Amino acid sequence: MGLMSPRTGTIALATALVAAGGCSLAWFEVPYGSTHYHPTYAVRLDTPGLAAGWADDVFIGKVTAREGVRRTDGDRLLWTTYRVEVQSALKGKVSGSVRVAQEGGDDPLRRQRIVVGEAPALLPGRTYLLATRVAPDGWHTAPSNFLPLELAPDKAGSDSGTDPSAEWREGVSHPVSQRDVHPSAVSRAADPAALYARARLD
Numbered sequence: 001m002g003l004m005s006p007r008t009g010t011i012a013l014a015t016a017l018v019a020a021g022g023c024s025l026a027w028f029e030v031p032y033g034s035t036h037y038h039p040t041y042a043v044r045l046d047t048p049g050l051a052a053g054w055a056d057d058v059f060i061g062k063v064t065a066r067e068g069v070r071r072t073d074g075d076r077l078l079w080t081t082y083r084v085e086v087q088s089a090l091k092g093k094v095s096g097s098v099r100v101a102q103e104g105g106d107d108p109l110r111r112q113r114i115v116v117g118e119a120p121a122l123l124p125g126r127t128y129l130l131a132t133r134v135a136p137d138g139w140h141t142a143p144s145n146f147l148p149l150e151l152a153p154d155k156a157g158s159d160s161g162t163d164p165s166a167e168w169r170e171g172v173s174h175p176v177s178q179r180d181v182h183p184s185a186v187s188r189a190a191d192p193a194a195l196y197a198r199a200r201l202d
Contacts, residue, residue, distance in 0.1 A: 082102070
């Protein structure tokens with residue numbers, strides 16, 4: 001017998017099991033493939049000062065759950081959304097439990113894992129320092145050129161010199177402006193508080 005691909009072999013095995021069992025059903029999950037995108041951005045978010053200059057909010061939050069994947073209405077981009085409990089805000093008016101969205105995720109329709117840029121996916125139970133903008137639909141978006149800073153739980157609220165977020169506090173105090181940064185939805189909104197209210201989950 002010639003060699004067959006893993007996918008073909010899985011399908012053949014499932015077919016054989018169904019045939020052997022009569023009305024029995026064999027269940028299996030087709031594995032996801034991966035597609036990696038490396039977009040080019042007009043702005044940089046690779047230092048605390050640059051990210052703070054771009055962001056509506058810089059905050060420390062604990063990821064309490066991964067919700068799932070969603071698409072934006074206009075550009076059909078895939079985003080993975082998480083519930084995040086805000087522990088402290090360094091910049092902005094973010095508070096409570098909010099929805100944070102990262103670019104990419106597992107597309108259940110195409111069975112593709114979409115990986116955008118180099119930012120690691122957020123993990124439930126972990127605490128991060130995040131720089132985000134509030135989207136009109138109520139998401140706190142973290143684009144793929146922003147790398148979340150994971151914090152140990154005992155460092156998340158610390159103001160000591162050993163606090164890993166100390167550099168970010170300095171960045172918020174001295175944000176760096178960039179020529180190609182577009183105004184955020186919050187800065188353009190007639191009622192910014194309404195955007196923040198839409199983004200809260202509690």
